[in-house]
Amino acid sequence: MTEQQGAGTDGIPAAENQATGPVDPSAGAGKRRGLSRRGFFAGAGAGAVIGALAGGGGTAVALQSDGEDQTAGVDFDRSYPFYTGTHQAGIQTEPQRYCVFMTFDLVADTATDLQVLLARWSAGIAQLMKGQPVGAVAPSRSGAVPPDTGEAYNLGPSSLTITLGLGPGVFDHRFGLSAKKPRLLEPLPTLPSDQLQKAYTGGELSLQACADDPQVAYHAIRNLARMGRGVVNTRWTVMGFGRASAGKGQTTPRNLMGFKDGTRNVKEAADFDDHVWVGDGDVAWMRGGSYQVARKIQMNIEIWDSADLSTQQQTFGRTKDAGAPLSGTTEFDTPNFTAKSGGDYDIPLKSHIALAAHENNGGVKILRRSYNYTDGISRFGQLDAGLLFIAYMKDPDYFVRLQRKLGGSDLLNEYIGHIGSGVFAVPPAPKVGHYLAEALFS
Numbered sequence: 001m002t003e004q005q006g007a008g009t010d011g012i013p014a015a016e017n018q019a020t021g022p023v024d025p026s027a028g029a030g031k032r033r034g035l036s037r038r039g040f041f042a043g044a045g046a047g048a049v050i051g052a053l054a055g056g057g058g059t060a061v062a063l064q065s066d067g068e069d070q071t072a073g074v075d076f077d078r079s080y081p082f083y084t085g086t087h088q089a090g091i092q093t094e095p096q097r098y099c100v101f102m103t104f105d106l107v108a109d110t111a112t113d114l115q116v117l118l119a120r121w122s123a124g125i126a127q128l129m130k131g132q133p134v135g136a137v138a139p140s141r142s143g144a145v146p147p148d149t150g151e152a153y154n155l156g157p158s159s160l161t162i163t164l165g166l167g168p169g170v171f172d173h174r175f176g177l178s179a180k181k182p183r184l185l186e187p188l189p190t191l192p193s194d195q196l197q198k199a200y201t202g203g204e205l206s207l208q209a210c211a212d213d214p215q216v217a218y219h220a221i222r223n224l225a226r227m228g229r230g231v232v233n234t235r236w237t238v239m240g241f242g243r244a245s246a247g248k249g250q251t252t253p254r255n256l257m258g259f260k261d262g263t264r265n266v267k268e269a270a271d272f273d274d275h276v277w278v279g280d281g282d283v284a285w286m287r288g289g290s291y292q293v294a295r296k297i298q299m300n301i302e303i304w305d306s307a308d309l310s311t312q313q314q315t316f317g318r319t320k321d322a323g324a325p326l327s328g329t330t331e332f333d334t335p336n337f338t339a340k341s342g343g344d345y346d347i348p349l350k351s352h353i354a355l356a357a358h359e360n361n362g363g364v365k366i367l368r369r370s371y372n373y374t375d376g377i378s379r380f381g382q383l384d385a386g387l388l389f390i391a392y393m394k395d396p397d398y399f400v401r402l403q404r405k406l407g408g409s410d411l412l413n414e415y416i417g418h419i420g421s422g423v424f425a426v427p428p429a430p431k432v433g434h435y436l437a438e439a440l441f442s
Helices: 111-129 214-227 269-275 301-305 309-316 352-356 397-409
Strands: 098-106 161-166 205-211 232-243 290-299 371-377 383-393 416-426
Touching: 098 214, 098 383, 111 161, 111 214, 205 214, 205 290, 205 416, 214 232, 232 416, 301 383, 309 352, 352 397, 383 397, 383 416
Parallel strands: none
Antiparallel strands: 098 205, 098 232, 161 205, 161 416, 232 371, 290 383, 290 416, 371 383
16 A cells, blocks of 8 residues: 556357347347446355355455445446557556456466467457457357356446456466566565465466446456366455545545545656556567556554544544645645654654655656455454555566565554565557467467
8 A cells, every 4th residue: 555656259259249138128229227236245255156256255345335326427338448559458547446356377288278368368358348248148058058147248338447467477487488578577575564365465367357337347357267267277356346546537535544545646648658657678578568566455444443533644644534745735735744843744754655655765656556345354353354456567666665665664554464465467458359468479
């Protein structure tokens, strides 16, 4: 947690791309039924659907309270293109409301198996981002297994983006790809205050699905995981809600500690070029890509909730209501880390924003794309919740440098623990007729 901050039918028979499930005649083309989105995740732990959910804690989230319509103003027909030939969607894209993140281990024996999987996933992702199923929801034969599970049928694209990453294990001896390994892709070192748990750490492939409808995001990951059976095994997953970082033009959201999070996130195109997108300094197939760091950060909610307001504000270095730095009055005031009152720094030197600020870290910035999560109640009877921290950068060492500093002395460490971790190389998006990371196999 830092302050900074058409086509697509390859490999899928045309007949299988036609959704044949029930249609709401009143909905019209491109419209959806009046499906309530409230409380979807309350019953969607669904560990039986994809094994990793049970292994990962079986997330169950009560997302929204009854009352006013939380979906007002959301365009569920909005879609993003997949075949851009530039950056993958889901990085610079305006953050959506929900996220499902999953990592996988490869169990295939050959590079061809991986190649076919990436081609099939690319075709499937293109379909899903258009709001279409990956195959028939209701096959013509009643004895056939539906290629698409159907729970997102007629729900619209809901701004779905799916972003794929490749972990360091892809480039070991098994697949003959070591010569193509991204120059900066290495497992993250042990970092101060790490409390990593094997159940939430590692992975050789990652999929980040973000959407404005949680069921659309869940459906995407579920069906891509189905397509990968026999080639990958699921490793760990987190379901995120309530985006905890802002994109350009978005208001700053709040994390589960009640503070605005991501006020100084990367938002301008020039900063993406300088800090997020891989340029000429890496292997050629990564140009236009990025590096993804994912962390599951558990919050000690009960301890935090017993801290007084002054302690909470001193911990973050900001006011809780307006989100202003303690040296200023409004959220977007530039923090003054040398300002003093009565001999003390207005912003404590060990506060979160003081340690994470780019002014105090040689200008380093990372793009935050985080979400809140909850896994219900822990075995100790306490709230099991925190932050699905996802960040993008052109060099994973940016995160390492920041976390070494934060993990060593951040006042926030009393209230959080990093329990999950993964690092992945994110290739650029393919052009039409191609697939993700295709250049790896040329």
